[in-house]
Amino acid sequence: MSTVASLSSPQRAFPIGAPILELNSISLRFGGVKALTDISFNVLEHEVRAIIGPNGAGKSSMLNVINGVYVPQEGSIAFRGERLTGVGMTPTRAAHLGIARTFQNIALYRGMSVLDNIMAGRNLRMHASFLEVALQLPRARREESEHREKAEEIIEFLEIEHIRKTPVKRLPYGLQKRVELGRALAAEPKILLLDEPMAGMNIEEKQDMCRFILDVNDHYGTTVVLIEHDMGVVMDLSDRVVVLDYGKKIGDGPPDEVRANPDVINAYLGVAH
Amino acid sequence: MVVEEPEPDTFPKLLLRHSKLRGGRPALREKSRGIWRTMTWRDLADEVAALAGALSAQGLQRGAHVALVGDNRPRLYAAMCAAQWLGAVAVPLYQDAVADEMVSSMQKAEITHVFAENQEQVDKLLELLPRCPTIRCIVYDEDRGMRHYKQPQLVSYDTLLQQGREFAGSKREFLQAEAERGTGQDVAFLFFTSGTTGPAKGVVLTHASLIDRARVAAASEGLKDTDVAMAYLPPGWIGQNLFSYVQPMVVGYCVCCPESSETMLADMREMGPTYFLAPPRVLEALLAQVSMRMEDAGGINRALYERCMALARRVGARILSGETVPLGDRLAYAVGELLIYGPLRDVLGMSKVRVAYTAGDAVDRDLLMFFRALGVNLKQLYGSTETGFFVAMQRDGQVKPDTVGPAAQGVELKFTPQQEILVRSPGLFKEYHRDPETTSRARNAEGWFHTGDAGYMDDDGHLRIIDRLANVGALNDGTLHAPKVLENKLKFLPYIKEAVVFGDGRDTVCVFVDIDGTAVGRWADRQNISYTGHADLASRDEVYALIADGIAEVNTGLALEPALAKSQIHRFVILPKELDADDGVLTRTGKLRRSVIAERYRLLVDGMYDGRASVRLDDATEVKVGEAKAAAPARRAA
Numbered sequence: 001m002s003t004v005a006s007l008s009s010p011q012r013a014f015p016i017g018a019p020i021l022e023l024n025s026i027s028l029r030f031g032g033v034k035a036l037t038d039i040s041f042n043v044l045e046h047e048v049r050a051i052i053g054p055n056g057a058g059k060s061s062m063l064n065v066i067n068g069v070y071v072p073q074e075g076s077i078a079f080r081g082e083r084l085t086g087v088g089m090t091p092t093r094a095a096h097l098g099i100a101r102t103f104q105n106i107a108l109y110r111g112m113s114v115l116d117n118i119m120a121g122r123n124l125r126m127h128a129s130f131l132e133v134a135l136q137l138p139r140a141r142r143e144e145s146e147h148r149e150k151a152e153e154i155i156e157f158l159e160i161e162h163i164r165k166t167p168v169k170r171l172p173y174g175l176q177k178r179v180e181l182g183r184a185l186a187a188e189p190k191i192l193l194l195d196e197p198m199a200g201m202n203i204e205e206k207q208d209m210c211r212f213i214l215d216v217n218d219h220y221g222t223t224v225v226l227i228e229h230d231m232g233v234v235m236d237l238s239d240r241v242v243v244l245d246y247g248k249k250i251g252d253g254p255p256d257e258v259r260a261n262p263d264v265i266n267a268y269l270g271v272a273h
Numbered sequence: 274m275v276v277e278e279p280e281p282d283t284f285p286k287l288l289l290r291h292s293k294l295r296g297g298r299p300a301l302r303e304k305s306r307g308i309w310r311t312m313t314w315r316d317l318a319d320e321v322a323a324l325a326g327a328l329s330a331q332g333l334q335r336g337a338h339v340a341l342v343g344d345n346r347p348r349l350y351a352a353m354c355a356a357q358w359l360g361a362v363a364v365p366l367y368q369d370a371v372a373d374e375m376v377s378s379m380q381k382a383e384i385t386h387v388f389a390e391n392q393e394q395v396d397k398l399l400e401l402l403p404r405c406p407t408i409r410c411i412v413y414d415e416d417r418g419m420r421h422y423k424q425p426q427l428v429s430y431d432t433l434l435q436q437g438r439e440f441a442g443s444k445r446e447f448l449q450a451e452a453e454r455g456t457g458q459d460v461a462f463l464f465f466t467s468g469t470t471g472p473a474k475g476v477v478l479t480h481a482s483l484i485d486r487a488r489v490a491a492a493s494e495g496l497k498d499t500d501v502a503m504a505y506l507p508p509g510w511i512g513q514n515l516f517s518y519v520q521p522m523v524v525g526y527c528v529c530c531p532e533s534s535e536t537m538l539a540d541m542r543e544m545g546p547t548y549f550l551a552p553p554r555v556l557e558a559l560l561a562q563v564s565m566r567m568e569d570a571g572g573i574n575r576a577l578y579e580r581c582m583a584l585a586r587r588v589g590a591r592i593l594s595g596e597t598v599p600l601g602d603r604l605a606y607a608v609g610e611l612l613i614y615g616p617l618r619d620v621l622g623m624s625k626v627r628v629a630y631t632a633g634d635a636v637d638r639d640l641l642m643f644f645r646a647l648g649v650n651l652k653q654l655y656g657s658t659e660t661g662f663f664v665a666m667q668r669d670g671q672v673k674p675d676t677v678g679p680a681a682q683g684v685e686l687k688f689t690p691q692q693e694i695l696v697r698s699p700g701l702f703k704e705y706h707r708d709p710e711t712t713s714r715a716r717n718a719e720g721w722f723h724t725g726d727a728g729y730m731d732d733d734g735h736l737r738i739i740d741r742l743a744n745v746g747a748l749n750d751g752t753l754h755a756p757k758v759l760e761n762k763l764k765f766l767p768y769i770k771e772a773v774v775f776g777d778g779r780d781t782v783c784v785f786v787d788i789d790g791t792a793v794g795r796w797a798d799r800q801n802i803s804y805t806g807h808a809d810l811a812s813r814d815e816v817y818a819l820i821a822d823g824i825a826e827v828n829t830g831l832a833l834e835p836a837l838a839k840s841q842i843h844r845f846v847i848l849p850k851e852l853d854a855d856d857g858v859l860t861r862t863g864k865l866r867r868s869v870i871a872e873r874y875r876l877l878v879d880g881m882y883d884g885r886a887s888v889r890l891d892d893a894t895e896v897k898v899g900e901a902k903a904a905a906p907a908r909r910a911a
Binding site for chain 2: 149
């Protein structure tokens with residue numbers, strides 16, 4: 001456990017804590033295809049955890065298991081040490097537990113403005129009834145302005161003030177990604193799942209996104225689980241890395257350790273036979 | 274009964290009076306998190322007093338220099354006033370200057386305390402800290418990302434304010450006395466000139482000189498405390514400072530700080546300023562945006578716009594000046610007002626503008642007249658840092674676009690045989706900071722300041738500026754050559770962002786063109802021309818043809834003016850890279866540094882005059898030279 005201890009440097013406002021999420025012997029099959037085989041790892045509170053691996057390694061499947069889109073045939077998930085019983089994880093349950101996510105192919109309301117998209121992320125925190133909102137009763141109005149305040153805080157945080165009222169479909173790709181991050185943040189998540197947040201970005205957009213991810217982790221203490229292809233980015237960003245290949249875990253540890261792992265090198269660079 | 278109080282002679286005293294007279298009125302507004310947040314004069318006075326108390330505890334001495342590095346933020350303006358409260362000198366710097374550029378200013382002024390807007394600025398300051406040992410304290414406003422900084426010099430604005438508020442009660446008498454101690458003869462500001470011709474000089478200005486100029490301008494425009502202005506230009510520029518600090522302090526009007534430079538236009542529309550300052554490059558950018566959007570508009574809209582603008586150019590400015598115009602035109606203009614001018618002014622955020630000034634650089638007459646034709650009361654203002662900014666200004670009802678108007682009240686003007694403008698005015702600077710030699714060279718014993726600008730008085734007593742004296746030269750055939758005039762005509766074309774004209778000591782006039790990447794890019798899209806980036810776009814034959822057409826148009830105009838007919842442009846190159854202040858070819862206010870440009874692109878200049886068809890700049894770049902069509906000089910009708 002010495003590696004973990006060294007991560008919780010005194011510099012962090014939110015020192016890395018106990019496991020918030022534990023995945024035990026997860027196996028997922030689609031018919032005869034084994035997407036994930038017997039995978040176990042944990043995510044510590046306040047850390048940035050990366051899942052990497054070549055194409056088709058099962059990274060997105062893993063993320064989908066975490067937030068309940070896929071139900072694994074075997075294995076279990078524990079949240080803050082408590083095993084999720086019954087149906088296990090479902091997307092709704094994940095949302096209520098404070099797990100928010102972004103998608104590999106942007107999933108925003110394209111016709112709506114940036115502000116409205118971010119407000120949509122506050123959905124679970126709105127309590128006024130349909131009637132109250134429709135009639136603009138005091139509670140609904142108070143609630144609206146509270147949520148707007150929070151949305152504006154996120155807009156400022158992500159430096160997207162200038163596009164606040166712009167419909168999302170008119171924005172360039174890099175900004176859409178940022179808006180999607182904003183919507184996930186609007187839910188004030190405990191855990192943020194990011195599916196390839198930097199895919200298809202140019203170097204400048206990548207740098208911006210890296211900074212935002214680190215700022216989110218630093219400022220709000222949000223635990224981040226991210227999938228990324230770009231090894232350089234992963235190494236700079238994450239506290240610990242899980243490496244998957246063909247649905248199996250082949251490495252787990254701090255970036256430097258993983259980089260030196262021969263299995264990981266083989267999986268990424270191929271091996272001479 | 275009204276007791277006559279002496280007119281306050283320093284900014285802190287002015288602030289205290291506003292707090293008493295109009296404490297509940299807005300002094301500063303800032304858009305933050307989507308909402309305009311107001312600071313009243315009373316709030317501002319309280320905050321400034323608390324801050325002054327805390328600064329004195331931080332060891333700020335009378336006469337010390339306090340630098341301000343950041344965008345227009347209410348807190349930076351409060352800090353300026355707090356420094357002056359204690360008799361210190363405010364030194365606003367250009368916030369986008371890189372660390373190395375800041376070092377010399379910091380060293381010259383021996384800055385002891387710095388107010389920085391955010392982490393970005395703090396990083397720069399920490400970088401130059403070893404070279405500026407006089408800096409004792411860096412105060413930062415936004416604390417985002419600042420948690421990991423442990424340097425002993427750093428303190429957050431909030432902490433400082435908190436400290437100040439805590440002992441504001443016990444220090445009331447001390448603070449009162451400190452404010453009283455200040456006099457108009459104290460130094461208020463140290464501005465660094467933008468450095469068009471050489472290294473930046475520190476210009477020292479007193480409370481009295483700035484307040485005097487602000488009073489004159491306020492009286493001539495009838496400014497009231499209900500006026501609203503925007504603070505969106507670098508606070509390091511005296512023009513912005515006058516409009517967002519000095520004048521509001523004198524008049525008591527409200528200043529609005531936009532959320533960011535990107536949201537400026539939308540924010541301006543929301544606040545509807547009544548009093549507006551824009552340097553020509555901002556006006557050029559606005560016009561370029563209008564033209565660009567009109568070119569994308571549908572046929573009917575475009576035809577309507579063009580017809581209305583043709584009418585506006587003919588009669589709009591005259592209606593604005595209150596001249597008599599035939600009834601038919603007046604009616605047609607009223608229809609245009611409903612359909613085009615009003616809505617367009619609204620989009621530009623200028624629907625409430627009562628007085629707008631353009632200053633800081635020479636403005637093209639067509640550009641000025643475009644806005645006047647729309648019904649915006651845009652006028653020219655002439656002045657510089659050393660002269661307290663208000664030297665000459667156009668008056669309502671007598672705007673002659675080629676002049677900058679008559680001298681402002683209190684200003685005396687005279688001209689040397691070389692046509693250099695000399696100014697004597699109560700607004701003149703005290704000295705160049707720690708540089709008596711340069712000071713005595715710039716201002717003679719009788720108090721006349723050499724502006725370095727060439728100009729003359731026309732028959733109506735309006736001042737006409739030719740150019741910087743250093744730029745005025747002659748072609749080999751003796752024709753007077755003032756590059757600025759030609760450059761402004763070129764910049765009026767929507768596709769040209771910047772132009773650098775050569776001709777002094779040459780046979781012909783040639784020009785560097787810096788294309789407007791966005792406008793030309795859109796044009797290329799419409800023409801189905803594919804390109805990879807700015808450099809590629811700038812080297813396209815089609816773009817060369819486009820610019821050549823534009824220059825031919827300018828040449829036709831030049832041919833009509835006898836004084837300029839020989840200055841027609843013969844050859845041009847399109848620069849492969851945009852001119853940028855970060856490369857040192859522009860000043861931070863966006864003015865050309867001619868000597869630097871001529872030196873850096875010497876190969877290109879030689880190529881233009883050698884008659885070569887292209888010049889190899891380096892291994893990767895080959896720059897073409899375009900030929901412009903000259904127009905035959907106009908023959909006067911017999």
